[in-house]
């Protein structure tokens with residue numbers, strides 16, 4: 001099993017956002033982040049922090065792109081946001097070319113429920129796992 005590179009327990013959504021902002025500082029264009037964790041564990045909240053850290057002017061626009069499959073945020077580095085939750089077949093994502101977006105060397109890609117599109121995710125993707133460990137406590141692990 002791969003070693004955890006970094007882990008933290010946050011006790012509020014704001015703490016998760018603050019942690020993600022720090023992570024965003026070191027992200028290079030071309031990075032793919034796969035967010036794993038149960039419903040409500042904070043995947044979208046974490047991505048909001050990434051967007052803030054990348055200088056997005058209105059991070060409140062960061063919401064799960066459940067019905068449109070994808071959002072593009074114009075941050076310092078373009079940020080693509082996918083949510084595969086409603087995905088039944090990977091072909092749906094193949095059709096919109098998620099693999100091409102994930103291969104974009106000029107953008108950062110965040111994918112919620114990437115497990116559902118596993119075959120399309122590049123091997124170089126970083127995994128971020130969020131776990132509810134109490135009312136508003138989340139264990140966040142970066143692999």
Ligand SMILES: Nc1ncnc2c1ncn2[C@@H]1O[C@H](COP(=O)(O)OP(=O)(O)OP(=O)(O)O)[C@@H](O)[C@H]1O
Pocket residue numbers: 010011012013014015016037038039040041042043044045046064112135136137138
């Ligand atoms: N420590 C915490 N970190 C992140 N979110 C927290 C924390 N404590 C409470 N919350 C709350 O939990 C919820 C997390 O929702 P969010 O939409 O980010 O989860 P999600 O993992 O994207 O869910 P889904 O699987 O439905 O997309 C928010 O309402 C947020 O305010």
Ligand SMILES: [Mg+2]
Pocket residue numbers: 043044045064083112
């Ligand atoms: Mg979400």
